[in-house]
Amino acid sequence: xxxxxxxxxxxxxxxxxxxxxxxxxxxxxxxxxxxxxxxxxxxxxxxxxxxxxxxxxxxxxxxxxxxxxxxxxxxxxxxxxxxxxxxxxxxxxxxxxxxxxxxxxxxxxxxxxxxxxxxxxxxxxxxxxxxxxxxxxxxxxxxxxxxxxxxxxxxxxxxxxxxxxxxxxxxxxxxxxxxxxxxxxxxxxxxxxxxxxxxxxxxxxxxxxxxxxxxxxxxxxxxxxxxxxxxxxxxxxxxxxxxxxxxxxxxxxxxxxxxxxxxxxxxxxxxxxx
Amino acid sequence: xxxxxxxxxxxxxxxxxxxxxxxxxxxxxxxxxxxxxxxxxxxxxxxxxxxxxxxxxxxxxxxxxxxxxxxxxxxxxxxxxxxxxxxxxxxxxxxxxxxxxxxxxxxxxxxxxxxxxxxxxxxxxxxxxxxxxxxxxxxxxxxxxxxxxxxxxxxxxxxxxxxxxxxxxxxxxxxxxxxxxxxxxxxxxxxxxxxxxxxxxxxxxxxxxxxxxxxxxxxxxxxxxxxxxxxxxxxxxxxxxxxxxxxxxxxxxxxxxxxxxxx
Numbered sequence: 001x002x003x004x005x006x007x008x009x010x011x012x013x014x015x016x017x018x019x020x021x022x023x024x025x026x027x028x029x030x031x032x033x034x035x036x037x038x039x040x041x042x043x044x045x046x047x048x049x050x051x052x053x054x055x056x057x058x059x060x061x062x063x064x065x066x067x068x069x070x071x072x073x074x075x076x077x078x079x080x081x082x083x084x085x086x087x088x089x090x091x092x093x094x095x096x097x098x099x100x101x102x103x104x105x106x107x108x109x110x111x112x113x114x115x116x117x118x119x120x121x122x123x124x125x126x127x128x129x130x131x132x133x134x135x136x137x138x139x140x141x142x143x144x145x146x147x148x149x150x151x152x153x154x155x156x157x158x159x160x161x162x163x164x165x166x167x168x169x170x171x172x173x174x175x176x177x178x179x180x181x182x183x184x185x186x187x188x189x190x191x192x193x194x195x196x197x198x199x200x201x202x203x204x205x206x207x208x209x210x211x212x213x214x215x216x217x218x219x220x221x222x223x224x225x226x227x228x229x230x231x232x233x234x235x236x237x238x239x240x241x242x243x244x245x246x247x248x249x250x251x252x253x254x255x256x257x258x259x260x261x262x263x264x265x266x267x268x269x270x271x272x273x274x
Numbered sequence: 275x276x277x278x279x280x281x282x283x284x285x286x287x288x289x290x291x292x293x294x295x296x297x298x299x300x301x302x303x304x305x306x307x308x309x310x311x312x313x314x315x316x317x318x319x320x321x322x323x324x325x326x327x328x329x330x331x332x333x334x335x336x337x338x339x340x341x342x343x344x345x346x347x348x349x350x351x352x353x354x355x356x357x358x359x360x361x362x363x364x365x366x367x368x369x370x371x372x373x374x375x376x377x378x379x380x381x382x383x384x385x386x387x388x389x390x391x392x393x394x395x396x397x398x399x400x401x402x403x404x405x406x407x408x409x410x411x412x413x414x415x416x417x418x419x420x421x422x423x424x425x426x427x428x429x430x431x432x433x434x435x436x437x438x439x440x441x442x443x444x445x446x447x448x449x450x451x452x453x454x455x456x457x458x459x460x461x462x463x464x465x466x467x468x469x470x471x472x473x474x475x476x477x478x479x480x481x482x483x484x485x486x487x488x489x490x491x492x493x494x495x496x497x498x499x500x501x502x503x504x505x506x507x508x509x510x511x512x513x514x515x516x517x518x519x520x521x522x523x524x525x526x527x528x529x530x531x532x533x534x535x536x537x
Contacts, residue, residue: 007300007380011373030419031410038407042398045439110394114387114411115370183321268373271366272308 017264024117031116035124039099040131054132055139058087062143065204076206078147078235084140085234086203086227092133093169093223094194099125100173101180101187104270108181111271118267119260122177126170133162140234152237160245161229164252168222171255174263181273201227222251297382298463298494299345299368304377306338306363306518337363339518340377347383350495352509352526354502354533360518361498365465368496383494386412386461389452397441401432401451404440408455422458429480430454450477457484463494502530 007013025032044050062084070079103121110116144151180186201223202210210218218224225248232240338360345351353361366372367379369387394411395404405426409419427436430450435443443451457464466485485508489495499505505512505526512529514522516536522529 005382007382008384009370009381010378011367011370011380012378028410028413030415031413034407034410038396038399038403041403042396045398110411112366112371113369113389113393115385116411271371 017267018261021117021119021260021264021267025120025123028117028120032120032124032127035103035120036127036131039124039128051135054135058084058091058136059139059143061087069204073206073209075208078144078149080143080147081140081149082206082231082235083204084143085231086201088133088136088140089165089227089230090198090201090203090223091136092129092165093172093226094198095132096126096129096169097173097176098190098194099128100170101177101190104177105180105187108270118270119174119263122170122174122263126166126173129169130162130166144234152233154233154237154239157233157239158230161226161233161248164229164245164248165226167252167256168226168248171252171257171259174259175255178263178266178270181270197221197223203227219247222248222255225251296347297344298347299343299382299496300378300380301341301343301364301367302378302380304338304341304367304374304379305336306360306367306372307334307336307375309334336518338367338374341515341518341520343513343520343523345494345496347494348489348492349511350489350497350509352505352512353496353498353515354500354505354512354530355515356537358517359515361515362467363518364515365467365496365498369465381463383462384413385463385465386456386459387465388456388467393452395440395448395452398439400439401436401443405436405451405455408452409458412456414459418459426451426454426458429458429484431477446474453481457481457488460488460491461493463496464488466495466497466499502534506530 040051044053047053049056062080065083065087066080069083070076073079076082100122103125104118107116107118107121111118141151176186176190180190200218201221202218225244228244229240229248232238232244341360341364353364355361363372365387367374368381369385370381389408389412394408396407399407402423405423406416406419409422427433430447430453432447432451432454435447440448440451464485485495495508497505497508509526511524512526513520514529514533522532
């Protein structure tokens, strides 16, 4: 009964889902582009200011934080730049991971009808967040100019920071979205976790106020290192040292690897579970 | 079981070239098992407690049982059976949505599933944008979509509304556009799941004609329907599923009659 030709698809022949997923993604790269486009366009379609909101949003938060906290953290020079350089990192992470989760659940109805590489929802979510991050660099630049801060050349290091942050966020987003399929509670729990996590990361407050005895704890937080990779070149005008890059690099590679393997090993089950 | 004269009788306009009996979809001993929790467990707490007590109970039920079926290139095959007989599950294993629990599915061609009534459309985006999005969901790339875009708009009769947001469309417009995208390119294997009833009569006639023209161009068509008359009219072979088992495959008239007698 078997045909001599090699089948295009053989349900029994898939040995390494983590690898075959990459092959499928290559074929579906136009869909990836379309999904990112959809998320960017649809979000602001009915608003008058449109994409400008991507810039106004962090600016607004920054303004509020500055009003509320600048007195408290008087020691921090150009507080708006300090806060904004951390906030864009955090926004990217929280938007990206949330969208990955929502995207996979939304994609569930599609996944029951047609085949799609399942990681595409997570990747497009992170892709959308990445575009938003790049757009948010514009108001950051403006704020730096307005507050009279020179823009240091060290910002040329940012592509490395962005790469590591993206890898970490994608890995984390994949794990999170897979869990959310099995346990709907994860989506709710994650919102609380995010709030706590944000306050445990030095974004609105200077690192100096962290008590010495908690420093070790702070340094076990991957987002602590991610924020550092942005704030050093933007705010402190210094290229991170190897010792400062290494933890971020390990977190990024570790989470992306684990997330990818975990997500793709389960991906055949999603259509059964949703 | 199937002679050339049978086929040309159902398609009088163009003599049908008998296929070379080259398999395009092969199912070997395919079983699909669903695990349905006996009670709904939706929270961590419950799950943890039950897992610890080993009380996680699932009802295992076989939606497909050891199905063997070979579909040949260029044929139109119908799948009939009662609700819950496993028809949709069978389409799902063939279209790669589900991986079979046991057995093997091999495809020797590209599948184009007919997405139900514009599933995947985004209401805020225009018809134009949705056409591209939907095409991408079906696995096409930019160039392939550019090529067929005008044809899609014409076929769906949407020339005047293509740049309006899809949320302003009527359900008929929605369905027509979805159908037009899914059938814009001549597919190797087309899967049609009970949705030939899209649009008004003239649109239905158009979609029927299209289906037949695909078939003349060598497309293999899989149709699931409860409309036995239509199945008999369109198909060259019919497979009857009953409680997940393949009961009978063969000549449409014979299988449909046996199925009718069984009810």
